[in-house]
Amino acid sequence: MEQRWNYLVEEYxxxxYRIAFSNMxxxxxxxxxxxxxxxxxxxxxxxxxxKExxxxxxxxxxxxICLDILKSGWYQRTVPWNESFASATQNIYLPYQVKDDRTLEAVLRLPVHYRNPIYLFYYEDYTIHEIAGVLNEKEATIKTRLRRGREEVKKILTEGRP
Incomplete structure (x- = not known):
């Protein structure tokens, strides 16, 4: 059991954590x-x-779990403390190089239904088919959310809006 636990933690x-942080x-x-x-x-x-x-x-x-926490009455009554992604992941292995922190910060500001597909596609290298399976959505829905999410990121970056 302990070996299994160690494997899971090491592997995932x-x-x-990056996925949870992008939500929380x-x-x-x-x-x-x-x-x-x-x-x-x-x-x-x-x-x-x-394994897949x-x-x-x-x-x-x-x-x-993240969505349940965010919807909970307790969480909504507290003021969450927002950290930057860079400071929160300084000791975490990133499989990608964050070249433009502004882009990632814009992605993290997206509504969750755009944020998760965008994050999984661009930062975790998931395919549309894989994202659809993970999120239990149709591939067409994921494609639409990716397109709309990209449009929102572009607006955030060009307009500089929060």
Whole structure:
């Protein structure tokens, strides 16, 4: 059991943290969401078919946990502390080079239904088909959200609006 736990954490922690942070906008809540996703995975009795299903399950669960936290009455009554992505990920492995921090900050400002597909597509190198599977949406929906998300990022960057 301990070997399995160590494998999961080593394999997925950085990616899940980045996804959780892109939703939660602060380190503590992102860490809580990732920890909860791992705990749910370990409690789940159903065997996962393969590594890709395992990864998709963990991503989907992490996103759902983040959304549940964001919708909770407790969270909405507190004032969340927003950190910059750079400071929150300084000790986390990034599989990509953040060349333009402004672009990433613009992506993080998007509504969640645009943010998650954009983040998974551009920063985690997921295909549209994979994103559709992870988010339980049709591929056409993901394509639309990517297009609209890109339009919103462009507006944010050109207009400089929050």
């Amino acid at each position: 922690q950085s990616m899940l 906008k602060n380190r503590a809540d992102a860490e809580d969401a990732v920890q909860e996703a791992f705990l749910r995975y370990m409690k789940d009795e159903k065997p996962i078919q393969n 299903h395992e990864k998709a399950w963990l991503i989907r669960t992490t996103i759902h």
